Amino acid sequence: MVDRLWPRCIAKTDLLIDAWLKEVTPNPALCIWFGHDPAKWNSFSQQYLAELHSPPSCSKCP
Template sequence: MGISIKRVYEPAERSDGVRVLVDRLWPRGLKKEDAAVDLWLRELAPSAALRGWFGHDPARWEGFRHRYASELDDQVDLWRPLAQQSRRQRVTLLFGARDEEHNNAVVLKAYLEHWLTTHGPA
Protein backbone atom coordinates (compact mmCIF):
# COMPACT_ATOMS: atom_id res chain seq x y z
CA MET A 1 0.00 0.00 0.00
CA GLY A 2 1.08 3.54 -0.62
CA ILE A 3 2.49 5.63 -3.42
CA SER A 4 5.96 5.61 -4.88
CA ILE A 5 7.58 7.23 -7.89
CA LYS A 6 10.01 5.83 -10.41
CA ARG A 7 11.50 6.69 -13.79
CA VAL A 8 9.64 4.73 -16.45
CA TYR A 9 13.00 3.66 -17.91
CA GLU A 10 13.88 1.69 -14.75
CA PRO A 11 13.03 -2.02 -14.80
CA ALA A 12 9.62 -3.01 -13.49
CA GLU A 13 9.55 -4.85 -10.19
CA ARG A 14 6.80 -6.84 -8.53
CA SER A 15 6.94 -4.41 -5.59
CA ASP A 16 5.86 -1.56 -7.93
CA GLY A 17 2.27 -2.72 -7.72
CA VAL A 18 0.13 -0.83 -10.24
CA ARG A 19 2.41 1.15 -12.59
CA VAL A 20 0.83 4.42 -13.74
CA LEU A 21 2.49 6.68 -16.30
CA VAL A 22 1.63 10.29 -15.44
CA ASP A 23 3.32 12.10 -18.35
CA ARG A 24 1.36 13.74 -21.16
CA LEU A 25 3.78 12.47 -23.81
CA TRP A 26 5.03 8.91 -24.24
CA PRO A 27 8.69 8.67 -23.08
CA ARG A 28 11.25 8.95 -25.86
CA GLY A 29 12.88 5.76 -27.07
CA LEU A 30 10.68 3.47 -24.99
CA LYS A 31 8.56 0.83 -26.68
CA LYS A 32 5.11 0.43 -25.17
CA GLU A 33 5.57 -3.32 -24.86
CA ASP A 34 8.79 -2.79 -22.85
CA ALA A 35 7.38 -0.21 -20.43
CA ALA A 36 5.22 -2.46 -18.21
CA VAL A 37 2.73 0.39 -17.80
CA ASP A 38 -0.61 -0.71 -16.38
CA LEU A 39 -2.33 2.63 -16.87
CA TRP A 40 -1.44 5.82 -18.73
CA LEU A 41 -3.15 8.84 -17.17
CA ARG A 42 -1.89 11.54 -19.51
CA GLU A 43 -4.78 13.80 -18.46
CA LEU A 44 -3.22 13.99 -14.98
CA ALA A 45 -0.01 15.47 -16.36
CA PRO A 46 0.54 19.23 -16.24
CA SER A 47 -1.04 21.17 -19.07
CA ALA A 48 1.06 21.80 -22.16
CA ALA A 49 1.22 25.49 -21.24
CA LEU A 50 2.50 24.73 -17.73
CA ARG A 51 5.02 22.17 -19.02
CA GLY A 52 6.31 24.74 -21.50
CA TRP A 53 6.56 27.44 -18.84
CA PHE A 54 8.41 25.18 -16.41
CA GLY A 55 10.79 23.66 -18.96
CA HIS A 56 12.34 21.55 -16.16
CA ASP A 57 14.05 24.68 -14.83
CA PRO A 58 14.73 24.14 -11.10
CA ALA A 59 14.56 27.91 -10.59
CA ARG A 60 10.85 27.69 -11.47
CA TRP A 61 10.16 24.66 -9.25
CA GLU A 62 8.15 26.42 -6.52
CA GLY A 63 5.95 28.17 -9.07
CA PHE A 64 5.49 24.92 -10.96
CA ARG A 65 4.47 23.05 -7.80
CA HIS A 66 1.78 25.60 -6.96
CA ARG A 67 0.46 25.93 -10.50
CA TYR A 68 0.31 22.17 -11.02
CA ALA A 69 -1.47 21.71 -7.68
CA SER A 70 -4.03 24.26 -8.86
CA GLU A 71 -4.57 22.24 -12.02
CA LEU A 72 -4.99 19.08 -9.93
CA ASP A 73 -7.62 20.83 -7.79
CA ASP A 74 -9.82 20.85 -10.91
CA GLN A 75 -9.22 17.16 -11.75
CA VAL A 76 -10.58 15.37 -8.70
CA ASP A 77 -12.35 12.74 -10.81
CA LEU A 78 -9.01 11.72 -12.33
CA TRP A 79 -6.76 11.52 -9.26
CA ARG A 80 -9.14 10.49 -6.45
CA PRO A 81 -9.56 6.88 -7.72
CA LEU A 82 -5.76 6.62 -7.86
CA ALA A 83 -5.41 7.90 -4.29
CA GLN A 84 -8.08 5.50 -3.09
CA GLN A 85 -6.45 2.59 -4.90
CA SER A 86 -3.18 3.36 -3.10
CA ARG A 87 -4.92 2.55 0.18
CA ARG A 88 -5.40 -1.04 -1.02
CA GLN A 89 -2.23 -1.66 -3.03
CA ARG A 90 1.07 -0.04 -4.01
CA VAL A 91 0.75 2.53 -6.80
CA THR A 92 3.93 3.60 -8.59
CA LEU A 93 3.78 6.87 -10.50
CA LEU A 94 6.03 6.67 -13.54
CA PHE A 95 7.71 9.65 -15.17
CA GLY A 96 10.20 10.12 -17.99
CA ALA A 97 12.11 13.22 -16.88
CA ARG A 98 15.82 12.94 -16.15
CA ASP A 99 15.53 15.17 -13.08
CA GLU A 100 14.23 12.89 -10.34
CA GLU A 101 13.63 15.75 -7.87
CA HIS A 102 11.88 18.33 -10.06
CA ASN A 103 9.11 16.64 -12.06
CA ASN A 104 5.35 16.30 -12.06
CA ALA A 105 5.35 12.85 -10.41
CA VAL A 106 7.02 14.34 -7.32
CA VAL A 107 4.29 16.98 -7.08
CA LEU A 108 1.49 14.50 -7.77
CA LYS A 109 2.75 12.07 -5.11
CA ALA A 110 2.89 14.83 -2.49
CA TYR A 111 -0.55 16.08 -3.54
CA LEU A 112 -2.13 12.62 -3.27
CA GLU A 113 -0.44 11.85 0.05
CA HIS A 114 -1.64 15.16 1.48
CA TRP A 115 -5.20 14.36 0.41
CA LEU A 116 -4.96 10.88 1.92
CA THR A 117 -3.72 12.19 5.28
CA THR A 118 -6.35 14.92 5.47
CA HIS A 119 -9.22 12.60 4.53
CA GLY A 120 -8.50 9.82 7.02
CA PRO A 121 -8.81 6.10 6.50
CA ALA A 122 -11.04 4.65 3.80
Protein backbone atom coordinates (compact mmCIF):
# COMPACT_ATOMS: atom_id res chain seq x y z
CA MET A 1 0.00 0.00 0.00
CA VAL A 2 1.30 3.45 -0.87
CA ASP A 3 -0.53 6.16 1.06
CA ARG A 4 0.32 8.44 3.98
CA LEU A 5 -2.99 7.92 5.75
CA TRP A 6 -4.57 4.61 6.65
CA PRO A 7 -7.96 4.21 4.90
CA ARG A 8 -10.96 4.87 7.08
CA CYS A 9 -13.15 1.99 8.21
CA ILE A 10 -10.50 -0.63 7.36
CA ALA A 11 -8.71 -2.46 10.14
CA LYS A 12 -5.02 -3.08 9.54
CA THR A 13 -5.63 -6.74 10.26
CA ASP A 14 -8.25 -6.92 7.47
CA LEU A 15 -5.80 -6.13 4.67
CA LEU A 16 -3.31 -8.65 3.42
CA ILE A 17 -0.35 -6.39 2.75
CA ASP A 18 3.36 -6.91 3.25
CA ALA A 19 4.36 -3.28 3.78
CA TRP A 20 2.95 0.18 4.28
CA LEU A 21 5.18 2.49 2.25
CA LYS A 22 4.40 5.94 3.63
CA GLU A 23 7.90 7.16 2.72
CA VAL A 24 7.36 6.91 -1.04
CA THR A 25 4.12 8.84 -1.23
CA PRO A 26 3.98 12.33 -2.72
CA ASN A 27 4.59 15.13 -0.23
CA PRO A 28 1.41 16.57 1.32
CA ALA A 29 1.80 19.96 -0.40
CA LEU A 30 1.93 18.28 -3.82
CA CYS A 31 -1.18 16.23 -3.02
CA ILE A 32 -3.08 19.31 -1.87
CA TRP A 33 -2.08 21.21 -5.00
CA PHE A 34 -3.12 18.28 -7.22
CA GLY A 35 -6.51 17.88 -5.56
CA HIS A 36 -7.39 14.93 -7.86
CA ASP A 37 -7.75 17.36 -10.77
CA PRO A 38 -7.31 15.38 -14.00
CA ALA A 39 -6.02 18.51 -15.76
CA LYS A 40 -3.05 18.58 -13.34
CA TRP A 41 -2.14 14.89 -13.75
CA ASN A 42 0.82 15.33 -16.12
CA SER A 43 2.43 18.02 -13.96
CA PHE A 44 1.67 16.08 -10.76
CA SER A 45 3.20 12.87 -12.09
CA GLN A 46 6.35 14.69 -13.28
CA GLN A 47 6.80 16.39 -9.90
CA TYR A 48 6.16 13.14 -8.03
CA LEU A 49 8.69 11.24 -10.15
CA ALA A 50 11.22 14.01 -9.49
CA GLU A 51 10.60 13.55 -5.74
CA LEU A 52 11.14 9.81 -6.03
CA HIS A 53 14.45 10.32 -7.85
CA SER A 54 15.77 12.96 -5.46
CA PRO A 55 17.81 11.94 -2.41
CA PRO A 56 15.73 11.57 0.75
CA SER A 57 15.85 14.47 3.18
CA CYS A 58 17.10 13.72 6.64
CA SER A 59 16.78 16.11 9.58
CA LYS A 60 19.75 14.38 11.23
CA CYS A 61 22.06 14.80 8.22
CA PRO A 62 24.37 17.82 7.86
